[in-house]
Amino acid sequence: GIQVEQSPPDLILQEGANSTLRCNFSDSVNNLQWFHQNPWGQLINLFYIPSGTKQNGRLSATTVATERYSLLYISSSQTTDSGVYFCAVYRDDKIIFGKGTRLHILP
Amino acid sequence: TAGITQAPTSQILAAGRSMTLRCTQDMRHNAMYWYRQDLGLGLRLIHYSNTAGTTGKGEVPDGYSVSRANTDDFPLTLASAVPSQTSVYFCASSPQGYAGYTFGSGTRLTVV
Incomplete structure (x- = not known):
């Protein structure tokens, strides 16, 4: 099946x-x-983004479907941004998640 | 408030016992999903249903069964629980295919 890999696994x-x-x-x-x-x-x-770029406040996302990757940008991080960020892809009637990136924002 | 309701919020279950996790949505979404979340493994799809009356297997279906008798309800049953089924279970729905994906608040299940 399709593989979804996220990086980095942890970020402080x-x-x-x-x-x-x-x-x-x-x-x-x-x-x-x-x-x-x-x-x-x-x-x-956060974003539904099969292709292109979207922005919502301090967050934006870009998906380049032809190259099989997506990027999530977080600017001017706040402590409330802490948590785990998942991407999920839809194919063959199934939604498959990556293992996530755990983000810690220190005050 | 419209959305997905999961019940119970948490449960401790003896190994070998059966249990049904309930999931109800009031958004008239066609598709519904069950995931389990385990530390280091992310969310893994257990079963899904694209429309009432149909179900399909996900990545980790063994030991679980589902039914979709109507649009709103998508219960997940563990026929004979084992400790490896200790996890947090999330139900989700989307209106058609993959758009407007909404999660429930989760059920924390501990099998002892």
Whole structure:
């Protein structure tokens, strides 16, 4: 089946720093989405981005479907950005998640 | 508030016992999913249903069964629980295919 790999697995940053999270996938996909799981376990949609670039405040995402990767950018990090970031791809009626990037923002 | 409701929030279950995790959505979404989340392994798809009356197997279906008698409900049953099924279980839904994906708040299950 399709493989979804995220990097880095862990990231520790000082508040105010910028970061880039990467998602690689092994085959063509119909769609891709980024999620944030907060420290309380709640999973929140960030971007639905099968291709192109989208921005929402300090967060933006870019997917290059032909090269099978997506990037999530977080600018001016805040402590509330801490948690785990997942990308998930849709193919063959299934949504497959990567293992996530755990982000720690230090005050 | 519209969304997905999972029950129970948490449960301790004796090995060998059966249990059904409940998931109900009020958004009239066609597709529903069950995932388990384990430390270091991310979210893994257990079963899914693209529409009422149909179900499919995900990455880790063994030991679990599902049914989709109507649009709103998608229960997950463990027929005979084992300790390796200790996990956090998330239900999710989307309106069609893969768009507007929404998660429930999860069920924390401990099998002892």
